[in-house]
Amino acid sequence: MITVFSQSLRRWKWQIVGWGSVLLVITLYLMWLYKPMLEQQAQLKNLLDAYGKEMLAFFGGAVDLFSPAGYLNFGFFSYIPVVVGILALLLGAGLVAADEEKGTLDLILAHPIPRTALFWGRWLALAVALGAVLLLTWLGFALGLPLSGLDTTVGELLLPHISLFSVLILFAALALFLSLVLPSRTLAASVTAALLVASYVVTSLASVNDKLAPINNLSPLKYYQGGNAVDGLNWGYLLGTLAAALIFTLLAWLLFLRRDIRVSGEHGWTLSWRWAAKKG
Amino acid sequence: MNTSTTVLLAQGLTKSYGRVQALRGVDLEVKQGEIFGFLGPNGAGKTTTIRILLDLIRPDGGTVRVLGLDPQKDSLAVRARCGYLPGELHLEESERVETILRQFNAFRGGKADWGYVRSLAERLGLDLKMPARNLSKGNKQKVGVVQALMHRPELLLLDEPTSGLDPLMQQEVHRLIRGAKADGATVFFSSHVMAEVEQLAERVGIIRQGVVVEVAETQTLIKRALRRARVRFAGGFQAPALEGVRGVSLLSRDGDTLVLQVEGEMDALIKELAKYPVAEFETERPSLEEIFLAYYER
Structure with a gap:
């Protein structure tokens, strides 16, 4: 499992560096921007008031923009699950299916590696x-x-990241599960991306439309706290999201244990649930 | 070496992909230390059979034993003792050959002797520093051959081992396979190249539409099969009817010349011909290819 783990990380090192460094620069810039924005508080408030509440709902709602939670939501955490979610779902959908589609998984699993070790290592x-x-x-x-003067601490800033991590893991797990059920990882990633965007839209609009409350209960992003987490984590939401991710991961693992390893051109590209039903 | 030990056993193996029935009851037995050729055209079920042996896919029915073990229950033990070359070899394009081989070796707990890996690469003219993306199909196949052999497995499962290689390299791979056998390994390889099976295999199994239709020693199969005999009688002697002779049937008659088909031993025909003035007598032994095609025409 350690071999698989280290090889997978090595494979993704440039994605980690690329995404991480871009986000580092953006967040650094956001912090630097806070002070100038604070100085033009009045003009900005007028500008924001000109926008409809439906529009602002997509950026964390009509909250106090200059509070730590409001600013972090507006500038970053309200939309970032959709952006980094793309990375998470692509990694999830390709975790097993990428090698399977490339045809390299066949030879890897001909070596004495347990499927369980390969799955959990990755x-x-x-x-x-x-x-x-x-x-x-x-x-x-x-x-x-220190440049921003934002009224929060480094430790408190870590909390929205924990909430974000739980949501990203959930969508990665969903994409992984779908990649083992649907005929291709592209389809699995597309379906997961559609669900991610739908969740974002529903949860954003639910803050200004009460009729969306029932459907919002099913939206994963309802349980994402974003910048509000600087005021304290909702442990129920966090653990619930992680539990859902664990369920999808366990289902994916069980599917991976029992399924045939597909090789292109070998009649293996039917929907696996049909195959499973046939096997009974 | 105990040559009577069964290394590979399949009984009534069935496998379907949706509506396509790939295997319809495959029966096979391979003994320790032999080179067994598994012959059949594309889609006959060769690859499916090999992949079941390694638990890459699961059969719908039947039993399999590899090195005395059940590949599903003792999957790791089976895979640890086998070397496998897939029919469709794909490598991690972004890595160098040496990195790929070291990764495979890590999966086997670093069991391979790296000096041996280098010697294999050298014999095949494979540059270990080359990135996989720059490799030709033949060079990729060489990587496949090296990774299958490098840990000196007890059983080699090779799916079309010389696919994409030039004739010189094909001969080198044949030598490597014979070398592995000399070191005690059992070799089970699939091929649709008859000349290769004839040259390499001691026994051959012919698979047709998911069923093994024949298993025999390669030479026995060739000897046992139909032969063609051409007889020209001397001095314009009119050819007699020889169709009554056991195992003989007439293919064509042209004046004093007969072309006959003989099944089994030639003895009865030769004794019958001894009664007549024979000017020329030629026989043709069929190639494995002709035998193979005969099975497919049935």
Whole structure:
């Protein structure tokens, strides 16, 4: 499992560095921007008031922009699950299916590696990769904090990242599960991306439309706290999201244990649930 | 070496992919230390059989034993003792050959002797420093051959081992396979190249539409099969009818010349011909290819 874990991390090192460094620069810039924005508070308030509340809902709602939670939500945490979610779901959908589609998994699994070790080794590497990206993101906030004068601490800034991590892991797990059920990882990633965007839209609009409350209960992003987590984590939401991720991961693992390893051109590209039903 | 030990056993193996029935009851037995050729055209079930042996896919029915073990229950033990070359070899394009081989070796707990890996690469003219993305199909196949052999496995499962290699390299791979056998390994390889099976295999199994239709020693199969005999009688002697002779049937008659098909031993025909003035007598032994095609025409 350690071999698989280290090889997977090595494979993703440039993605970690690329995503992490871009996000580090963005968060550093955001922190630097806080002071100038604070100086033009009045004009900005007028500008924001001109926008409809539906519009502001997509940026964390009509909250106090200059509070730590409001600013972090507006500038970063409200939309970032969709952005970094793309990385998470691509890694999840490709965790097993990428090698399967390339045809390299066949030879890997002809070696004495348990499927369980391969699966969990890669899953752990995925979690570490996402964690490393978020750590670099947090580093940007932490380095910029003294410049900003934002009324929060480095420790409190870590909390929204923990909430974000739980959501990213959930969408990665969903994509992984779908990649083992649907005929291709592209389809699995597309379906997961559609669900991610739908969740973002529903949860954002639910803050201004009460009729969306029932459907919002099913939206994963309802349980994402974003910048509000600087005031304290909702442990129920956090553990619930992680539990959902664990369920999808366990289902994916069980599917991976019992399924045939597909090789292109060998009649293996039917929906696996049909195959499973046939096997009964 | 105990040559009577069964290394590979399949009984009534069935496998379907949706509506496509790939295996319809494959029966096979391979003994320790032999080179066994598994012959069949594309889609006959060769690859499916090999992948079941390594637990990459699961059969719908039947039993399998590899090195005395059940590949599903003792999957790791089976895979640890086998070397496998897939029919469709794909490598991690972003890595160098040496990195790929070291990764495979890490999966085996670093069991391979790296000096041996280098010697294999040298014999095949494989540059270990080359990135996989720059390799030709033939060079990729060489990587596949090296990784299958490098840990000196007890059983080699090779799916089309010389696919994409030039004739010189094919001969080198044949030598490596014979070398592995000399060191005590059992070799089970699939091929649709008849000349290769004829040259390399001691026994051959022919698979047709998911069923093994023949298993025999390669030479026995060739000897046992139909032969063609051409007889020209001397001095314009009119060819007699020889169709009554056991195992003989007439293919064509042209004046004093007959072309006959003989099944089994030639003895009865030769004794019958001894009664007549024979000017020329030629026989043709069929190639494995002709035998193979005969099975497919049935």
